[in-house]
Amino acid sequence: MAKKSDRIITSVYLTKEMCNEIDKLATRENVSRNEQIRRFIEKGLDIEGYTQNVDFISSIIRQEFTAVYHIEDIKAVAEQQTNRLAKMLMKSGKIDAAGFFLLIKVLMNLAHEGTEDQFDQMLNEAVTLGVDYMQKKDFQINSFLQDTDNLRNLAEKL
Known part of the structure; x- marks a missing residue:
């Protein structure tokens, strides 16, 4: 006081x-x-x-x-990492495409029982299912893949 x-x-x-x-x-x-x-x-x-x-x-x-952290430096690092991820995704896409076409070739060699139209229909339906899968949201993927009954039904339709 x-x-x-x-x-x-x-x-x-x-x-x-x-x-x-x-x-x-x-x-x-x-x-x-x-x-x-x-x-x-x-x-x-x-x-x-x-x-x-x-x-x-x-x-x-x-x-x-x-x-300490200049915005241009942050942008440069972010761009570098984005480019790195894009290159990794390209590699993954290339190996996926190679596996896809290899599977088609194997199926063509194994599937002598059906007609060419049946094979084309099976291939078209498989591509449609693949596109549908890619359009799913992240939160939907796990439940979709864990539903084995649904996966079997989809595969049977091919």
């Missing part, structure tokens, strides 16, 4: 409602009206100082972040 010589007397005009609320709080906390007003002023000053400190610290963090 400040010494009496450090204190300055000042006048403050309050509304009746404000004065009544201050008196209620002062009575509850067993202090004088003046002490309660001083506490409010101290709290207000603390909050204002805290807000200024937060703003100051935020600006420093923002400045440091942008000094």
Whole structure:
């Protein structure tokens, strides 16, 4: 608490409602009206100082972040990783296509019983099912693959 010589007397005009609320709080906390007003002023000053400190610290963090991580550097890294993923997907697509055509060749060699039209129909239906599979959302894939009865039925239709 400040010494009496450090204190300055000042006048403050309050509304009746404000004065009544201050008196209620002062009575509850067993202090004088003046002490309660001083506490409010101290709290207000603390909050204002805290807000200024937060703003100051935020600006420093923002400045440091942008000094360390330049947006162009982040874009370059993201683009590099995107290109890497695209190349990996291309490799995966090529091996998938090779497996697909190998399967067609194996089926052609094994399927001497049916006609060429039946084979073409089977191939067309398989491609349609593949396209349908690729159009499924991520959350649908697991349940689709775990439904073995449905997978068998789809395969039987081929």
